[in-house]
Amino acid sequence: MTSLSADGLAIGYGGRAIASGLSFAAEAGEVLVLLGPNGCGKTTLFKTLLGLLPAVRGTVALGGAPVTRLSRREVARRVAYVPQSHGVPFAFSALELVTMGRTAWLGPLAQPGRADRAAAHAALERVGIAHLAGADVTHLSGGQRQLVFVARALAQEAPVLVLDEPTASLDFGNQAVVLAEIARLSGMGLTIVLSTHDPDHAFAVGTRALLMEGGAIAAQGPPAETLTETALSRVYGVGVTVERLADGRRVCVPSLSRAAAGSSPTGGAPPRR
Ligand SMILES: Nc1ncnc2c1ncn2[C@@H]1O[C@H](COP(=O)(O)OP(=O)(O)OP(=O)(O)O)[C@@H](O)[C@H]1O
Numbered sequence: 001m002t003s004l005s006a007d008g009l010a011i012g013y014g015g016r017a018i019a020s021g022l023s024f025a026a027e028a029g030e031v032l033v034l035l036g037p038n039g040c041g042k043t044t045l046f047k048t049l050l051g052l053l054p055a056v057r058g059t060v061a062l063g064g065a066p067v068t069r070l071s072r073r074e075v076a077r078r079v080a081y082v083p084q085s086h087g088v089p090f091a092f093s094a095l096e097l098v099t100m101g102r103t104a105w106l107g108p109l110a111q112p113g114r115a116d117r118a119a120a121h122a123a124l125e126r127v128g129i130a131h132l133a134g135a136d137v138t139h140l141s142g143g144q145r146q147l148v149f150v151a152r153a154l155a156q157e158a159p160v161l162v163l164d165e166p167t168a169s170l171d172f173g174n175q176a177v178v179l180a181e182i183a184r185l186s187g188m189g190l191t192i193v194l195s196t197h198d199p200d201h202a203f204a205v206g207t208r209a210l211l212m213e214g215g216a217i218a219a220q221g222p223p224a225e226t227l228t229e230t231a232l233s234r235v236y237g238v239g240v241t242v243e244r245l246a247d248g249r250r251v252c253v254p255s256l257s258r259a260a261a262g263s264s265p266t267g268g269a270p271p272r273r
Contacts, residue, residue, distance in 0.1 A: 003026055003160045004193060008021065010057035018044060023058075024217070026193055029191070032209075034210050035197070054068075082146075082166050084195075090138075091136045091138050093133065099117055100112075101155035127150050129147050147177075164194075182194065198252075199223075199232060200251050208220060209222070236254070
């Protein structure tokens, strides 16, 4: 069954669409990587997929059911979400916060059991921060807190993971830890949808890439076919070279000057003369 799908979706605020005609699907074991310039609507799309924001038009289905017909608990049972920014209002320990991922779908008053705490510990270990289990999350660095929220989503053990820029603010090594975890989970049959500003991440773990630009999907398909030099240059407004490594993986190298033909939708600076 399709884990997550959007059909003719228009997303936006107050009934005004910022992007429309969004149709895509992700099956079990797929890693769908969403890319696009700042402000193109990636976070807005994720909030709409999760039913946190109403669609302007079109439909979203989670596990075959329209998201509009699902309760918050039913959504939490189907999808774990790592938001882009996560304020922490109270001084929870990292372990407490991750344990909440276990009980999210049971409701706010649910009491975690020993198995929930053990699963939360295991999730902290998977992202390499078991030593921070007792730390006050309000005292953690941005990257450490990001890893706590990734662990929280892992502990939720939902069949679909939606991750909004999960590697933002992570150091080089921790980016690799999170990408490896994404690859491992997709190998176990989870469906993963993530956004990133780094095309290399789509090449590394993506089974599909979806490139948003100018209020629409500019291209979607296997990363190697979708994230071409032409498409990346046009969407990001910089010259791009895609190189193939000896092991077949692709990496993307931006030039340090704006592409002559490209123009950034976010209104990047004109080329220096
Ligand atoms: N609550 C809101 N009300 C009205 N407009 C909003 C709201 N939140 C975001 N927007 C606008 O919607 C557009 C898309 O924002 P969104 O955060 O989805 O972009 P994004 O692709 O995730 O950007 P980034 O890559 O910078 O994180 C932006 O123009 C933004 O100003």
